[in-house]
Amino acid sequence: MPKISEEQKAARREHVLAGARRCFGRYGYEGATVIRLEQEIGLSRGAIFNWFPTKEDLFLELAARDNDRIVSIWIEQGLEPALRAVLDEDPEWLGVYLGVAHRLRTDPEFRKRWDARAPKGQEGQIMARMRHEQAAGVLRSDLDPEQIGGFLGVVFDGVALHRAAGYEPPLEVVLDLVRDALDPSRARDQSP
Amino acid sequence: MPKISEEQKAARREHVLAGARRCFGRYGYEGATVIRLEQEIGLSRGAIFNWFPTKEDLFLELAARDNDRIVSIWIEQGLEPALRAVLDEDPEWLGVYLGVAHRLRTDPEFRKRWDARAPKGQEGQIMARMRHEQAAGVLRSDLDPEQIGGFLGVVFDGVALHRAAGYEPPLEVVLDLVRDALDPSRARDQSP
Numbered sequence: 069m070p071k072i073s074e075e076q077k078a079a080r081r082e083h084v085l086a087g088a089r090r091c092f093g094r095y096g097y098e099g100a101t102v103i104r105l106e107q108e109i110g111l112s113r114g115a116i117f118n119w120f121p122t123k124e125d126l127f128l129e130l131a132a133r134d135n136d137r138i139v140s141i142w143i144e145q146g147l148e149p150a151l152r153a154v155l156d157e158d159p160e161w162l163g164v165y166l167g168v169a170h171r172l173r174t175d176p177e178f179r180k181r182w183d184a185r186a187p188k189g190q191e192g193q194i195m196a197r198m199r200h201e202q203a204a205g206v207l208r209s210d211l212d213p214e215q216i217g218g219f220l221g222v223v224f225d226g227v228a229l230h231r232a233a234g235y236e237p238p239l240e241v242v243l244d245l246v247r248d249a250l251d252p253s254r255a256r257d258q259s260p
Numbered sequence: 261m262p263k264i265s266e267e268q269k270a271a272r273r274e275h276v277l278a279g280a281r282r283c284f285g286r287y288g289y290e291g292a293t294v295i296r297l298e299q300e301i302g303l304s305r306g307a308i309f310n311w312f313p314t315k316e317d318l319f320l321e322l323a324a325r326d327n328d329r330i331v332s333i334w335i336e337q338g339l340e341p342a343l344r345a346v347l348d349e350d351p352e353w354l355g356v357y358l359g360v361a362h363r364l365r366t367d368p369e370f371r372k373r374w375d376a377r378a379p380k381g382q383e384g385q386i387m388a389r390m391r392h393e394q395a396a397g398v399l400r401s402d403l404d405p406e407q408i409g410g411f412l413g414v415v416f417d418g419v420a421l422h423r424a425a426g427y428e429p430p431l432e433v434v435l436d437l438v439r440d441a442l443d444p445s446r447a448r449d450q451s452p
Binding site for chain 1 (some may be wrong): 288334345346351352355357358360361362364365366371388403407410411415416417418419420422424425426427429430433434437438440441442443446
């Protein structure tokens with residue numbers, strides 16, 4: 069086999085991922101059979117699984133990238149641009165996420181891999197950002213960043229589900245109300 | 261055929277619905293084939309489709325009942341018990357909802373039927389409840405009930421998605437923050 073450069077390797081890997089994303093979007097996770105992956109990517113299973121040993125690896129790599137993109141926006145620019153970025157996701161692809169809910173609930177190994185899809189340290193960076201906002205007085209500080217993150221996780225999921233089902237999430241009012249909920253003036257008096 | 265009483269008719273209809281729910285929960289909407297519906301319900305397709313002419317009718321009747329149950333709790337007891345009631349839903353069955361997101365987005369006829377699943381007048385009753393709470397000063401009145409309802413729809417969806425994926429939604433912190441977001445003291449000064 070002729071040698072290929074690192075750039076060529078990277079380009080091929082991207083080609084595989086782009087085709088896999090289209091295939092998952094079109095047929096869902098379960099429906100994306102090896103034959104359909106071959107057709108959509110335009111490579112044999114041998115060539116595809118040279119890059120990603122299983123369909124699950126392909127899927128988790130794509131999920132990790134989206135997660136990274138949204139969370140990076142949150143870390144660098146804040147919550148509002150991150151929530152807006154969910155609306156830029158392909159609804160077809162968001163639907164694929166919803167389709168793995170069953171596996172997440174029933175397959176502990178898959179769930180472990182899914183939970184690990186965020187690059188190491190990313191969650192710590194979100195927490196650090198929130199603690200910084202708390203210290204700066206722009207985020208209420210009577211709740212742990214973990215608790216606020218739990219609430220925001222529900223909001224992100226709700227926006228994603230609306231989007232996947234073709235309903236326009238009422239993003240402006242959601243942003244206004246989330247902002248109000250997290251405003252420092254909301255903090256409850258914690259003295260006994 | 262021997263005559264059967266109205267009670268017997270109602271009981272048979274319930275039997276069909278209960279089996280269909282199990283079947284959808286186990287196999288998903290697409291996977292709930294006629295053969296599997298027959299097996300799970302224990303009746304022939306003729307007997308099943310005597311009650312519900314299509315699989316879609318079965319599914320929408322089940323969805324309408326859940327919708328009615330949750331929304332009735334909201335109307336009669338308020339938001340908090342309604343959100344708690346989502347946690348009582350079978351995660352398997354919630355997953356079936358997620359599985360129809362694709363059809364909701366791409367099949368206008370299905371979506372129309374889905375949107376019409378709430379009993380007539382129920383949405384008006386929720387709006388009336390919110391307007392009453394606004395007048396009583398327990399719900400902020402600088403937003404339309406429709407806007408507040410849009411935000412709460414996102415929260416409901418997020419809780420349902422967490423639940424379907426087997427993640428425990430952080431319900432107490434969600435309830436606290438929703439309460440704070442909607443508190444009348446949050447209302448923005450609307451003078452120019």
